[in-house]
Amino acid sequence: MKPHAHTLDVIKLNIALPNGRRLLRDVSLTLEPGEVRALVGESGAGKSMIGKSVLGILPPNVTITEGEILLEGQHLNMMTPATRRKTVAQSAALIPQDPLTALNPVRKIGPQIVDPLVRIQGWSRSDAEARALDLLDRVHIRDPKRVMGSYPHELSGGMRQRVLIAAAFAPSPRLIVADEPTTALDVTVQKQILRLIRELQQETGTAVLFVTHDMGVVAKISQKVTVLFAGKVMEDAPTPEVFTNPRHPYTRALIAATPSYADLDRPFSPVPAALIKDLHARIAQDDMLYTGGRR
Amino acid sequence: MLLKTVLTRLATTLVTLFGVAVVVFTLVRVAPGNPIAMMLPPGATEEDIANLTRLYGFDKSLPEQFAIWLSGVVQGDFGTSITLRQPVMELVLGRLPATLELSIMALVIAVTLGGLVAVIGARKRGTGTEVGLDLTNGAVLSVPDFLWGLIFVLLFGVLWPVLSISGRVDPRLDIDFTSNFYVIEGLLRGRFDVVGSTLSHMLMPAMSLALPLAAMIAQLLKQSLKEVLHLDYTTLARVRGFSETAVILREALRNAALPTLTLVGVQFTFLIGGTVIVERIFAYEGLGNMAIDAVINRDLPLIQGIVILFAALFIVINLLVDLSYTLLNPRLRHG
Numbered sequence: 001m002k003p004h005a006h007t008l009d010v011i012k013l014n015i016a017l018p019n020g021r022r023l024l025r026d027v028s029l030t031l032e033p034g035e036v037r038a039l040v041g042e043s044g045a046g047k048s049m050i051g052k053s054v055l056g057i058l059p060p061n062v063t064i065t066e067g068e069i070l071l072e073g074q075h076l077n078m079m080t081p082a083t084r085r086k087t088v089a090q091s092a093a094l095i096p097q098d099p100l101t102a103l104n105p106v107r108k109i110g111p112q113i114v115d116p117l118v119r120i121q122g123w124s125r126s127d128a129e130a131r132a133l134d135l136l137d138r139v140h141i142r143d144p145k146r147v148m149g150s151y152p153h154e155l156s157g158g159m160r161q162r163v164l165i166a167a168a169f170a171p172s173p174r175l176i177v178a179d180e181p182t183t184a185l186d187v188t189v190q191k192q193i194l195r196l197i198r199e200l201q202q203e204t205g206t207a208v209l210f211v212t213h214d215m216g217v218v219a220k221i222s223q224k225v226t227v228l229f230a231g232k233v234m235e236d237a238p239t240p241e242v243f244t245n246p247r248h249p250y251t252r253a254l255i256a257a258t259p260s261y262a263d264l265d266r267p268f269s270p271v272p273a274a275l276i277k278d279l280h281a282r283i284a285q286d287d288m289l290y291t292g293g294r295r
Numbered sequence: 296m297l298l299k300t301v302l303t304r305l306a307t308t309l310v311t312l313f314g315v316a317v318v319v320f321t322l323v324r325v326a327p328g329n330p331i332a333m334m335l336p337p338g339a340t341e342e343d344i345a346n347l348t349r350l351y352g353f354d355k356s357l358p359e360q361f362a363i364w365l366s367g368v369v370q371g372d373f374g375t376s377i378t379l380r381q382p383v384m385e386l387v388l389g390r391l392p393a394t395l396e397l398s399i400m401a402l403v404i405a406v407t408l409g410g411l412v413a414v415i416g417a418r419k420r421g422t423g424t425e426v427g428l429d430l431t432n433g434a435v436l437s438v439p440d441f442l443w444g445l446i447f448v449l450l451f452g453v454l455w456p457v458l459s460i461s462g463r464v465d466p467r468l469d470i471d472f473t474s475n476f477y478v479i480e481g482l483l484r485g486r487f488d489v490v491g492s493t494l495s496h497m498l499m500p501a502m503s504l505a506l507p508l509a510a511m512i513a514q515l516l517k518q519s520l521k522e523v524l525h526l527d528y529t530t531l532a533r534v535r536g537f538s539e540t541a542v543i544l545r546e547a548l549r550n551a552a553l554p555t556l557t558l559v560g561v562q563f564t565f566l567i568g569g570t571v572i573v574e575r576i577f578a579y580e581g582l583g584n585m586a587i588d589a590v591i592n593r594d595l596p597l598i599q600g601i602v603i604l605f606a607a608l609f610i611v612i613n614l615l616v617d618l619s620y621t622l623l624n625p626r627l628r629h630g
Contacts, residue, residue, distance in 0.1 A: 055534050056533070056534075057530050057533055057534060060421060082538070085533070085536055085538070086536055088534065088536070089534070089535055089536025090536075092534070093534065093535075094530075094531060094534045096527050096530075096531060097527075098527060101526055101527040101528065102527040102528055102531055103528055104528045104546050104550070105550065105624075105625070105626065106549045106550055106623065106624060106625055107546075107549075115545075116532075116535035116536065116537070119537070120535060120536035120537065121536075151625045151626070153625070153626050164531075171535075
């Protein structure tokens with residue numbers, strides 16, 4: 001196998017709560033350089049947990065029980081915490097869900113973008129500042145100098161998300177985890193932010209793991225899709241194929257459940273309860289056979 | 296806008312001080328204990344008593360006495376101490392530096408110690424170290440300042456006599472300072488012998504005052520830090536490669552400091568109140584020690600002067616706390 005062939009490999013990943021309840025069940029996926037993969041599923045399906053496992057920011061009570069995560073060919077869960085942190089910071093970044101809570105309220109915008117570049121990536125301050133200004137310009141912020149000197153509360157939610165996107169792309173990461181980056185925003189702003197992420201992604205060739213519950217977003221931004229249910233991969237396929245020829249009944253139900261603005265008269269069809277019950281029964285069966293990495 | 300704030304503040308300050316003056320003036324006169332009786336030797340005649348009572352104006356009605364005293368106060372004259380026979384203003388201002396230096400040193404110790412324990416506790420959250428620190432905090436907090444004073448006297452005055460247990464400075468030192476701020480003026484003049492001696496006298500009373508406050512700061516600040524460390528911007532800092540300690544110091548501390556600042560402001564006034572008894576234990580020549588003597592001797596003008604000064608001090612401290620809010624929190628700077 002060529003080294004660095006994939007930007008990200010997640011192999012048979014299992015994470016669990018202290019009581020043994022699994023939140024991810026044998027999840028595998030790969031991300032090629034420059035590829036956008038959407039992770040879809042309902043809330044609680046574990047889609048955010050995959051990104052958090054990669055970035056090393058799982059909640060303190062959740063642990064990886066089994067499986068491998070390779071970032072640019074490097075085994076993350078064999079590293080010491082300090083090495084892991086540095087490796088992740090060198091190659092990956094996060095666009096968070098809620099721009100209102102993701103910026104430190106008592107620090108100006110400028111240092112929040114510049115400091116990691118200087119202190120972690122080892123850039124000179126002038127390089128880092130130039131980079132920050134350039135990126136703020138590229139996320140279509142009109143007066144980057146002024147914004148650098150502003151506090152978060154002086155900016156709107158959409159502006160703050162732009163700032164966070166600029167900060168994520170600033171160190172030229174190979175992988176960006178976008179954790180429902182448009183969910184907390186107004187519908188009108190959502191489209192702009194989505195377009196912006198796609199624009200920058202295409203310019204830089206960064207691979208993106210895009211977590212969302214919105215099949216509409218999936219269609220717009222991704223090349224590959226992983227559909228999750230209860231922490232288990234239901235379907236993994238190229239995006240066009242998922243929409244034209246969904247193999248798994250759950251994927252079909254999910255697409256059918258997506259509301260369409262073009263056709264408001266179409267009746268809303270939720271994922272059938274019988275299907276969910278059936279899926280849960282199968283997962284329970286799996287769990288009975290699962291030994292949690294122990295024999 | 297700013298002018299209006301300042302004027303409002305000034306007005307409320309004056310009203311508060313007037314209220315304090317009325318209360319303390321009435322209280323010391325209504326409470327049992329006669330200052331005249333304290334001054335005269337046993338066997339004094341009725342006439343002597345009457346003369347002295349007239350001399351100090353105690354024969355007049357309460358409102359009259361208050362009016363006379365207040366008219367002096369607005370001109371900066373707080374009367375004359377009955378026992379020490381010196382102007383109250385002079386006495387009180389002479390002792391104020393000692394108490395200020397002691398309380399500020401206690402505050403510095405409390406904030407440093409409490410802050411350090413809070414940061415370590417937050418860094419080691421969820422481990423045995425945190426539990427250990429919590430238990431120690433609880434124990435330290437449950438021992439009051441004067442008891443710490445006695446413990447320190449026993450430890451460092453008797454069992455291992457390294458610190459001076461009484462007074463403010465070595466009396467053999469020749470001090471020709473213009474102010475009574477021994478530490479500050481000593482530093483400015485380069486008289487490090489005076490600074491050293493004053494600090495070694497101050498250490499135990501300052502620690503006694505500081506420890507309970509330090510425990511409170513440690514507990515509250517750690518709690519706030521732990522809350523902030525769940526927030527998205529701290530998570531983002533971790534993703535960007537900052538170590539947990541860096542995340543606490545750079546991202547969390549300033550945000551978590553606000554509730555602690557309120558506590559420190561309120562508790563600092565209690566700490567100054569605590570100097571009364573702690574200064575007594577260490578025979579430290581400050582305001583608190585003087586206050587106890589004044590109360591024992593029914594030295595009414597002196598009691599009034601000290602209480603008014605304490606009140607003014609509390610108001611100034613609260614003002615400083617309010618101002619530091621705006622420094623820490625940019626959201627308060629507008630509007």
